[in-house]
Amino acid sequence: MESFSLREATIDDVPAMVAIENQVHVAPWTEENFRSELAKPYSKTYVLTDDETDTVIAAYIVFWHMYEECQILNLAVALPYRSRGYAQLLVRKTIDFALKSGAKRLLLDVRKGNIAAVQLYQKLHFTTQHLRKAFYSNGEDAYAMVLPIDQEEAEWREF
Numbered sequence: 184m185e186s187f188s189l190r191e192a193t194i195d196d197v198p199a200m201v202a203i204e205n206q207v208h209v210a211p212w213t214e215e216n217f218r219s220e221l222a223k224p225y226s227k228t229y230v231l232t233d234d235e236t237d238t239v240i241a242a243y244i245v246f247w248h249m250y251e252e253c254q255i256l257n258l259a260v261a262l263p264y265r266s267r268g269y270a271q272l273l274v275r276k277t278i279d280f281a282l283k284s285g286a287k288r289l290l291l292d293v294r295k296g297n298i299a300a301v302q303l304y305q306k307l308h309f310t311t312q313h314l315r316k317a318f319y320s321n322g323e324d325a326y327a328m329v330l331p332i333d334q335e336e337a338e339w340r341e342f
């Protein structure tokens with residue numbers, strides 16, 4: 184099986200990310216959404232690309248790091264690369280970043296009906312803070328989830 188590695192995204196990766204967005208998200212991001220994130224000093228985008236050409240994107244994650252909080256804004260795994268642990272790898276990378284940057288919590292919103300994503304985050308010890316009623320443009324509710332980043336606990340917890 185081909186091997187994949189993580190690196191920070193560049194503008195050149197935007198068309199491939201948008202192609203994945205259009206296949207996997209209910210409300211896909213546009214090129215402009217990704218470009219605007221790449222330009223923000225507090226925003227990070229990581230892509231998982233194939234080692235052979237570094238052009239095939241299997242998955243990506245976008246998050247903000249602001250003072251004591253990190254927040255996941257987008258996460259997607261392309262359809263042929265599902266169930267290989269790639270989403271877990273990307274969220275763990277974000278947790279690791281949050282730890283190293285001294286953040287106290289990692290936040291995200293997830294569609295209530297997105298069972299795969301909710302289970303992914305629960306597996307990684309996120310808990311639901313509250314429900315945001317009709318948070319999305321189609322009226323769907325969101326779970327606001329949080330993972331406290333305990334710097335001392337992190338020394339023994341294996342992310």
Ligand SMILES: CC(C)(COP(=O)(O)OP(=O)(O)OC[C@H]1O[C@@H](n2cnc3c(N)ncnc32)[C@H](O)[C@@H]1OP(=O)(O)O)[C@@H](O)C(=O)NCCC(=O)NCCS
Binds near residue numbers: 258259270292297298
């Ligand atoms: C949710 C998503 C990111 C999971 O990606 P993935 O790489 O297939 O997930 P992983 O292989 O890392 O799975 C990790 C855990 O997530 C959960 N999970 C993943 N897919 C699942 C599914 N179809 N049903 C239930 N749980 C699922 C499981 O807990 C799994 O752990 P396990 O393998 O021990 O059972 C992917 O389905 C996706 O891109 N969905 C569309 C975009 C999206 O919903 N993004 C999240 C927005 S908040």
